[in-house]
Amino acid sequence: MSGSDINRRDFLKFMGLGGVGAATLSGCDMPTTITLEEGKEKVVAYLAPEEYAIPGIGVTFASTCQQCPSGCGVHGRVREGRVLKLEGNPEALNGKGLCQMGQASLQGHYNPDRITQPMARKGGALMPVSWEDAWLLMKEKASGTAQGRSAWFTGTVSGHQSVLLAALNKAWGSKDHYVYEAINNAVGSAVNEAVLGDATPVYRFDKAKAVLSFGADFLGTWVSPVHFSREYGKFRSGDRGVLIQVEPKMTLTGGNADLWVAARPGTEGAVALGIANVLLSENQVDGKQLPQAALDVISQYSVSKVAEISGVPGDTLVRIAGYLKERSPSLVLSGESAHGHTNGYQNAMAAMMLNVLLGNIGQTIEASNSMVFDELKAKQGNSKAMLDFAAAAGAGEYDVVFFMGANPVYTAPAHLAMADKIAKVPFKVALSMFPDETTMSADLVLPLSSPYEEWATSVSPYQPKDAAISMSQPLMKPLSVETRSLGDILLSMLKYQGVKDYETFEDYYAYLRSALDSLPASVKAGKDSDAFWSAAVQKGFIKAPSKPGSLKVSLGELDQGGYQTNGDYPMNLVPSSNQSMYDGRNANLPWLQEAPDQITKIFWDSWVEVHPKTASKLGIKEGDFIRIESDQGVIETQAYIYKGVHVDTVAIPMGRGHEEYGRYAKGNGVNPLKILSPVVDEKSGELATHATRVRISKVGRSEELPRLGGSEVQVGRRLVSTVSADVFRRTEGA
Amino acid sequence: MFVSNKFLSKRREKGVGQGKVSQSLAMFFLLLASVFVISAAQAEVPNAIPPTVTHSGEDVPQPIEFPHDVHTEENGINCLYCHTYARRSPVAGIPPSSKCMGCHTIIATDKPRIQKLTEYWENNEPILWNKVHDLPDFVHFTHEKHLQRFVFENEGMDVENVSEVCAFCHGDVKKRTVAKKVKPLNMGFCVRCHEANDGPADCWKCHK
Numbered sequence: 029m030s031g032s033d034i035n036r037r038d039f040l041k042f043m044g045l046g047g048v049g050a051a052t053l054s055g056c057d058m059p060t061t062i063t064l065e066e067g068k069e070k071v072v073a074y075l076a077p078e079e080y081a082i083p084g085i086g087v088t089f090a091s092t093c094q095q096c097p098s099g100c101g102v103h104g105r106v107r108e109g110r111v112l113k114l115e116g117n118p119e120a121l122n123g124k125g126l127c128q129m130g131q132a133s134l135q136g137h138y139n140p141d142r143i144t145q146p147m148a149r150k151g152g153a154l155m156p157v158s159w160e161d162a163w164l165l166m167k168e169k170a171s172g173t174a175q176g177r178s179a180w181f182t183g184t185v186s187g188h189q190s191v192l193l194a195a196l197n198k199a200w201g202s203k204d205h206y207v208y209e210a211i212n213n214a215v216g217s218a219v220n221e222a223v224l225g226d227a228t229p230v231y232r233f234d235k236a237k238a239v240l241s242f243g244a245d246f247l248g249t250w251v252s253p254v255h256f257s258r259e260y261g262k263f264r265s266g267d268r269g270v271l272i273q274v275e276p277k278m279t280l281t282g283g284n285a286d287l288w289v290a291a292r293p294g295t296e297g298a299v300a301l302g303i304a305n306v307l308l309s310e311n312q313v314d315g316k317q318l319p320q321a322a323l324d325v326i327s328q329y330s331v332s333k334v335a336e337i338s339g340v341p342g343d344t345l346v347r348i349a350g351y352l353k354e355r356s357p358s359l360v361l362s363g364e365s366a367h368g369h370t371n372g373y374q375n376a377m378a379a380m381m382l383n384v385l386l387g388n389i390g391q392t393i394e395a396s397n398s399m400v401f402d403e404l405k406a407k408q409g410n411s412k413a414m415l416d417f418a419a420a421a422g423a424g425e426y427d428v429v430f431f432m433g434a435n436p437v438y439t440a441p442a443h444l445a446m447a448d449k450i451a452k453v454p455f456k457v458a459l460s461m462f463p464d465e466t467t468m469s470a471d472l473v474l475p476l477s478s479p480y481e482e483w484a485t486s487v488s489p490y491q492p493k494d495a496a497i498s499m500s501q502p503l504m505k506p507l508s509v510e511t512r513s514l515g516d517i518l519l520s521m522l523k524y525q526g527v528k529d530y531e532t533f534e535d536y537y538a539y540l541r542s543a544l545d546s547l548p549a550s551v552k553a554g555k556d557s558d559a560f561w562s563a564a565v566q567k568g569f570i571k572a573p574s575k576p577g578s579l580k581v582s583l584g585e586l587d588q589g590g591y592q593t594n595g596d597y598p599m600n601l602v603p604s605s606n607q608s609m610y611d612g613r614n615a616n617l618p619w620l621q622e623a624p625d626q627i628t629k630i631f632w633d634s635w636v637e638v639h640p641k642t643a644s645k646l647g648i649k650e651g652d653f654i655r656i657e658s659d660q661g662v663i664e665t666q667a668y669i670y671k672g673v674h675v676d677t678v679a680i681p682m683g684r685g686h687e688e689y690g691r692y693a694k695g696n697g698v699n700p701l702k703i704l705s706p707v708v709d710e711k712s713g714e715l716a717t718h719a720t721r722v723r724i725s726k727v728g729r730s731e732e733l734p735r736l737g738g739s740e741v742q743v744g745r746r747l748v749s750t751v752s753a754d755v756f757r758r759t760e761g762a
Numbered sequence: 763m764f765v766s767n768k769f770l771s772k773r774r775e776k777g778v779g780q781g782k783v784s785q786s787l788a789m790f791f792l793l794l795a796s797v798f799v800i801s802a803a804q805a806e807v808p809n810a811i812p813p814t815v816t817h818s819g820e821d822v823p824q825p826i827e828f829p830h831d832v833h834t835e836e837n838g839i840n841c842l843y844c845h846t847y848a849r850r851s852p853v854a855g856i857p858p859s860s861k862c863m864g865c866h867t868i869i870a871t872d873k874p875r876i877q878k879l880t881e882y883w884e885n886n887e888p889i890l891w892n893k894v895h896d897l898p899d900f901v902h903f904t905h906e907k908h909l910q911r912f913v914f915e916n917e918g919m920d921v922e923n924v925s926e927v928c929a930f931c932h933g934d935v936k937k938r939t940v941a942k943k944v945k946p947l948n949m950g951f952c953v954r955c956h957e958a959n960d961g962p963a964d965c966w967k968c969h970k
Binding site: 057068074076077082085 | 847851856857883891893895898950953
C-alpha cells in the first residue's frame with residue numbers, strides 16, 4: 029500500500045466510524061410495523077381503580093398454593109388485574125421458595141382447557157347447561173337420595189371447606205367421604221401413629237448429622253418438599269451432614285445423596301435390620317431401647333444374610349452403620365418405594381426401629397404441633413380409600429357420588445376397572461376445573477374456580493413450627509363468570525338441603541368472615557372483626573393455638589416376609605413420582621411438560637429406565653421402544669439406559685398417558701399405574717404400588733428420545749470439575 | 763444555554779413595559795430574542811437534543827374521539843395530570859374513567875362525546891381504546907426513567923413544559939384530537955437519541 033496515505037489502523041478506524049456504524053443503525057431502522065400495527069390492539073382503561081393500582085407496576089397479595097397437598101403459602105404479583113408470577117410467602121412454612129409445580133400452577137389458572145360452564149350428560153355426551161338447569165338436575169337426581177346412598181370422593185381437603193363438606197354429608201345421612209391421594213405417606217403415618225402416637229411428627233433435618241432415607245424423596249414429592257429443601261440446606265451447611273439414600277430408582281433426593289444404595293425392591297426393611305445388627309454387634313450401640321422381641325428378630329438378620337436378601341454388599345451395610353454411629357443424632361426415614369410392597373408396613377417399622385435404637389426419638393423426631401381446631405385439620409388421602417370406594421361402587425352401594433380434586437379413573441390400576449365401577453353409579457357429579465378422565469365420565473360437571481380466584485382456608489397436613497390456618501384470597505377476578513368456588517357450591521348445596529345454620533350466608537365469603545369472627549379471642553389478639561380479617565388476608569395465614577404433643581415409643585412387629593421371586597416376570601416395576609407431573613394432575617401444564625426431568629432430562633414424553641447391565645443383556649439401546657408386560661397388561665415406551673436404577677428393576681415415571689385432560693396432556697406418554705398388580709400392603713391395606721413384577725422385551729423400533737443435552741459426558745470440557753470417589757478417599761482421607 | 767419560550771416572552775413583556783432601554787439596545791435584544799425563539803422551537807428542553815426523525819402513521823379511530831387539543835392547548839391541562847402513571851411506571855397508562863368523570867359530571871355535559879363517556883360510566887363499562895403507540899414485547903421501555911432524565915432530574919426544566927418531552931416520541935399531541943404515531947419508535951430512532959443524549963448503550967438496558 030505504498031503511495032497511499034491510509035494505513036491499516038486508519039482504515040479500521042474509518043470502517044468503525046462510518047461503514048459499520050451506519051450499517052448497524054440502518055438495520056435498526058426497519059419499521060416495527062412488521063410486527064406492530066397501530067390500532068390493532070386494545071388498551072383498557074380502568075373504570076375506577078383502587079388507589080394502589082398503577083398500570084405497569086405489580087402489587088403482591090398472599091394466598092395458598094393448591095397444586096399438591098403440602099399447602100405452601102404464596103405471594104402472587106398482580107398487575108392490571110392479572111396474576112403474573114407466584115413466589116413463596118417468606119413468613120409461611122415453605123419460606124420464600126416455591127417448587128416448579130407451584131410456579132406452574134399459574135398455567136392451570138390460565139389453562140385454555142378449563143371448564144367454563146356446567147355440563148350435563150345428554151344422549152351420551154356432556155353438553156353445556158345453565159346453572160339453573162344444573163341445580164334442577166341436582167334436585168331431580170340427588171336431593172331425594174336415601175340415607176347412606178351418597179358419597180364424596182375427593183383429594184386432600186381441609187379448612188372450612190372440610191367443615192361444610194362434613195355438614196353436608198351429615199344432612200344427607202351419608203358417612204362416606206373417601207379421601208384419596210395416589211402419592212401419599214399413609215403407611216408411614218400408620219407406623220408413626222402406632223409407634224409414636226403421632227401420625228405426622230416433626231422431622232428436624234437441621235438437627236440431624238446423618239440422614240438415612242429408605243426411598244423418602246423429601247426433596248421431590250415426600251410430605252412437604254419445599255420446606256424440607258430449606259431444612260436440608262441447614263443440614264448440609266456448617267458441619268455437613270451425610271445423606272444416605274436406599275431405593276430402587278434414584279430420585280431427586282437420591283441424586284443428592286453421598287451414598288446411594290440400590291436395594292432389591294421390598295427388602296428395605298431387611299437392610300434396616302442388617303444395619304441394626306451391625307450397630308448392636310460391632311458398633312457397641314446399646315440395645316436397651318428396644319424390646320427383646322425386636323432384638324431377637326435383629327439377631328437373625330446377619331450381614332451375610334441381609335446381603336443375600338437385598339443384594340446390598342455387606343461392607344456397604346457396615347459403612348452405613350458406621351456413619352450412623354459416628355454421627356448422632358441421625359434421622360431415618362422411609363418413603364413410597366419402601367412402603368409400596370406387601371411388607372411395606374414392616375419396612376417402615378424397621379426404619380422406625382433404627383430411630384428408636386439410635387435414640388433419635390425426641391432428638392430429630394419431635395412431637396407435632398396439633399392444632400386445637402380438629403374440624404379444620406387436613407383430611408389426608410391414601411390409596412386404601414380408592415380400593416374401598418371401588419368395592420362399594422362396584423357393589424352398587426351408591427346412587428350419587430361427588431368427585432372433587434381426585435382423578436381415580438386415571439390413577440386406578442386397570443385391575444380395579446374403575447371406569448366400569450363408576451359407571452354403575454346412577455348419578456355422578458364432578459366438581460372440576462379440567463376435563464380429566466373422571467370428570468368426563470360424570471353425568472353432571474360443575475365448573476370450579478381456580479385457587480387464585482376464590483376464598484378458602486386450608487391447613488397443611490405437616491405443621492412443624494406453629495399450627496396455622498392458611499388463607500386463600502382471589503388474586504384476580506374469575507376468568508370465567510360461570511365458575512364457582514368449592515366453598516360456594518357446598519354452601520349452595522347446604523342451603524338447598526335446608527340446613528338452618530347456613531341459611532343466612534349470602535356467599536362463602538360471608539360464611540368465612542363469620543367463621544373467622546367466631547374464633548376464640550386468643551387467636552384474634554384483641555383485633556376487631558375487620559382488622560383481624562385484613563391481617564389474616566395480608567399475612568396469608570392465621571396462627572392457631574396448638575396442643576403440645578408428646579411421643580411414646582412402642583415398637584411393633586418387625587419380622588419381614590420372605591422375598592418373592594417370579595420366574596415369568598423377572599423384573600420389578602417402579603412407577604416413580606417426580607416433582608413435575610406428580611400423580612398426573614400436572615400433565616396439562618405445558619411449563620412442566622417442557623421442563624426436563626431433573627435426572628434424565630427428558631420432556632413431553634414417557635420413558636423407561638433400564639440398568640446398563642440389563643440393557644446389554646437384552647441388547648437394548650437408548651431410544652429403543654420397550655414392551656413392559658405385567659400380569660395386568662402391557663405398555664410400550666422408549667428406553668433410557670440409566671445406572672441409577674436397580675439391575676432387576678425398570679422405572680417409569682407417573683403422570684403421563686392421559687386419555688383426556690386437555691390438549692397438553694392427552695396422548696403424551698404412558699401411564700405405568702395401569703399395569704399394577706392387585707397387591708396391597710397386608711397390614712395397612714394400602715395399594716402396593718411398587719410390588720408389580722414385569723418382563724421386558726424389545727419392540728424392534730427405535731427413535732431419538734426427546735431429551736435436553738443428549739450427552740452424559742462433558743466431552744473433556746471440564747464444565748463441572750469432578751473427582752472420582754476412589755481418588756477422593758485417597759487424597760482427602762475420608 | 764437554553765431558554766424556554768415562556769421565559770423569553772415574560773422577559774420581553776417586562777422590557778417593553780419599563781420603556782427605559784435605548785432603541786438600538788432594544789433592537790439588539792429583539793434580534794437576539796428572535797434568534798432564541800427560532801432555535802428554541804427545536805430545543806425547548808434544557809440538556810436535551812430531541813430526536814428529529816418523523817414517521818407518518820395511520821389515523822386510528824377511537825371509541826370516543828378524545829380531543830387532546832381542547833384539554834391541553836385550550837385549557838392548559840398538563841399531560842401528567844391525566845397520564846399520571848408516566849412518572850412512576852413503565853407505562854404512561856390511559857387515565858381511568860373515574861378521572862374523566864371527576865370533571866365531566868359538571869363540565870360540558872351537553873357535548874355528544876361527553877354523553878357517550880357518561881353512558882360508558884353509567885354502564886360500568888371500561889372503554890376499550892385502540893392502542894396507537896406500542897413496542898415489541900422484547901423491548902423494555904420505561905416512561906419513568908425517561909421522565910426522570912428529561913424532566914424531574916433535569917436542571918432548569920420546568921415540569922409545566924413536560925409536553926415538550928412527551929413530544930420527543932409522541933409528536934405534538936397538543937395540536938391533535940386523538941393520538942397518531944408520528945415517530946418511527948424503532949431501534950434506530952431509540953439508539954440515535956440515546957447516542958445524542960448520552961443514554962445507556964448496553965443491549966440489555968432495553969432487551970432484558
